[in-house]
Amino acid sequence: MEFQAPRGTTDVLPDDQGYWRYVESTASQVAESFGYRRIDTPVFEDTNLFVRGIGDSTDIVEKETYTFKDRGGDSLTLRPEGTASICRAYLQHGMHNMPQPVRLFYLCPNFRYERPQAGRFRAFHQFGIEAFGESDPYIDAEVIEVSWRFLKAVGIDDISLSINSIGDMDCRPKYVDALKTHYQNHSSSLCPDCHRRLDTNPLRLLDCKIESCQPIIESAPKGTEYLCIPCNTHWLQLQEYLTAVGIRFNVDNTLVRGLDYYSRTVYEITPPTDRRTNVIAGGGRYDGLLEQLGGPATPGIGFGMGIERVIENIKRLGINIVADSKLNIMLAHMGEPAKKESIRLSSEIRQLGAEAFVGPSRGLKSQMRYASNMNASHTIIIGDDELSSGTYTVRDLTSGDQSEMTADGILNFVKDYDNSHRVN
RNA sequence: GUGAGCGUGGCCAAGUCGGUUAAGGCGCCAGGUUGUGGCCCUGGAGAUCGAGGGUUCGAAUCCCUUCGCUCACCCCA
Structure with a gap:
């Protein structure tokens, strides 16, 4: 790459x-x-x-x-x-x-x-x-x-x-002096880093992790006593x-x-x-x-x-972040007229504040799979039959229940759902 | 800046005493119903094996160089 x-x-x-x-x-x-x-x-x-x-x-x-x-x-x-x-x-x-x-x-x-x-x-x-x-x-x-x-x-x-x-x-200066004096008395047994710290950043001497420096730290004067x-x-x-x-x-x-x-x-x-x-x-x-x-x-x-x-x-710690379960609708479509209708209807749904997207231009089965993978809550299925009858198939992906609804019925459903089903 | 380990398809990876078409799993796409997901079955796409050079009849596998990643030191959130 x-x-x-x-x-x-x-x-x-x-x-x-x-x-x-x-x-x-x-x-x-x-x-x-x-x-x-x-x-x-x-x-x-x-x-x-x-x-x-x-x-x-x-x-x-x-x-x-x-x-x-x-x-x-x-x-x-x-x-x-x-x-x-x-x-x-x-x-x-x-x-x-x-x-x-x-x-x-x-x-x-x-x-x-x-x-x-x-x-x-x-x-x-x-x-x-x-x-x-x-x-x-x-x-x-x-x-x-x-x-x-x-x-x-x-x-x-x-x-x-x-x-x-x-x-x-x-x-603090008095304490730093005391600390330096303490370390100078032990300078022969200091690790290289601590030798450096003694000049550059004396307080840092206290959290050296080298084994041989631990006794010096333990016997060092305590800041809170100064x-x-x-x-x-x-x-x-x-x-x-x-x-x-x-x-x-x-x-x-x-x-x-x-x-x-x-x-x-x-x-x-x-x-x-x-x-x-x-x-x-x-x-x-x-x-x-x-x-x-x-x-x-x-x-x-x-x-x-x-x-x-x-x-x-x-x-x-495996703490679970709970995501709110919102209405999230995918519009599956078959044929150009249905696709156009799903584009129109999805736009209407979105303007009501819900999440909606058009299914990929593939077979229905593939669109359903996509909806499932996208965690859609519902799928609206639109094909030639639905267009001629004016009622669309609405599938609840969680329960698997299906019903027939008009476009207006769907919009009302979206409005109501928004108020009653939102979980936080 | 110092030290160690590691780099194989989008992800996890087998293979590494050199040898025919580089496993497998996940994911993705498609088929298994004529218009329907999640499970299952089948098939498919997708890798110049980090890059460059060298050794060899032949290298993902050996050597050199280089880049990158990870971890530790240092330091800090």
Whole structure:
């Protein structure tokens, strides 16, 4: 085959569309039930937005962006995550003048140039929310609850929540120093990656998976023991609020996140399999981000969730997406006059809001088979006999019952059916 | 970027110590009622065996190159 979808991208075929619509509509419903309103931003942004927002030393910005110059010479980047764009929109449209907090959610594609593997794509989709202008920990608990309730609502039940606090500008540096000191004392037994991390991203040291590094991680100082008073209060209240809404969590002091902008609360939700490999949702607080992007100091918190990963888990659990059984009529025809009549009548039916399509120009048997395979609910059979008598044969494909109806009778049937038989 | 596995009709695939027309299943099309689906039976269409080169009388099967896919690391949703 000459052409195929670019590496790390996939086609969502008709058979899979049900999952996507199910996930998207559930996401909207759950987010809206918490007072979040949808926002859509462009797929590409000024490259500097991501450099300044996400951090120029993060892997995402350093080596995973799709960056290009447009014909005018501006450097643009395909959005690799949702938060930076939404912060930009918040500032651009003066949302800091709206009543705070401002609650927003999004469903959109993101792009990262990575080697694809299980649950990881170059073009992928995220459901996410952001809450701006509230530093009280109730909103941290709320954000976590949105992601939790959504996963439950969609039927993914066997999930676990890990939370941690990585402190703020005040206390985190002290912790990082303590961590570095600890690691420098063990530098002889570190894996090569951890040697690198010690310089580039010390917090990442904590989730190294190499066997020989585990003892060092276990004996490492815990971040939550270095929190300043305000951060510690925030941290403790968050846990109380989560408990209040009945969400179980486990504190994971090795949990850190890959983007520079996080502070205080960070969390992840994972399916039961491997604890770190397939994070479904991750998020946290980013109190310094808006300011860093040139706006007023504004607290913010949100999460991002991989829709492909959600769907993967829905499939893994064999969750049934119930499709509504709608009227879906195929018009079988024999002979040119009948074909013309079926074209006319199908158009009338559609204008009443039902689904109808003309059968393929083949033998009746073949048309019936096609109707069956297309999951048609009814077939209307039109031939010379029907045209001369003015009554058409209507076959219910589920029950196999047949009856004779005039064209007007069929239209009335469609109208009535629509109101009385629709199942959801 | 690193490492491993794999690439045979639309899909799942047998065949891979080289040898006559490359199994089988699903799906598709047709026939088995003169105007009727879902089951069953029969038949049919559809593959230059990822691509290029080489070895050989002869290669899907061996060698080289290349592209692609998958998984793991890294990183992350």
